[in-house]
Amino acid sequence: MPTPKFKPGQSGNPAGRPKDKTPATLLRKSILGDMPDVLKKLVELAKGGDVAAAKVLIDSLPTAQAAGAVCQFAGQWLIG
Numbered sequence: 001m002p003t004p005k006f007k008p009g010q011s012g013n014p015a016g017r018p019k020d021k022t023p024a025t026l027l028r029k030s031i032l033g034d035m036p037d038v039l040k041k042l043v044e045l046a047k048g049g050d051v052a053a054a055k056v057l058i059d060s061l062p063t064a065q066a067a068g069a070v071c072q073f074a075g076q077w078l079i080g
Contacts, residue, residue, distance in 0.1 A: 045053035
């Protein structure tokens with residue numbers, strides 16, 4: 001029987017996954033400054049009947065709240 005590569009209780013990746021390097025995180029960081037414009041456009045599309053835009057808005061609410069997102073939209077401050 002081959003000997004195990006790692007000792008019991010010892011991680012094979014002690015440094016863990018690199019922080020802030022996932023594609024989703026990089027995308028969020030790249031559009032953060034444009035978020036008010038993105039939100040305005042999504043709301044405009046959703047009001048016009050675009051179901052996909054409405055779904056994006058609805059699905060994004062818990063994410064924005066969990067991230068503690070703060071932005072100004074339509075003259076009001078939105079704090080997640």
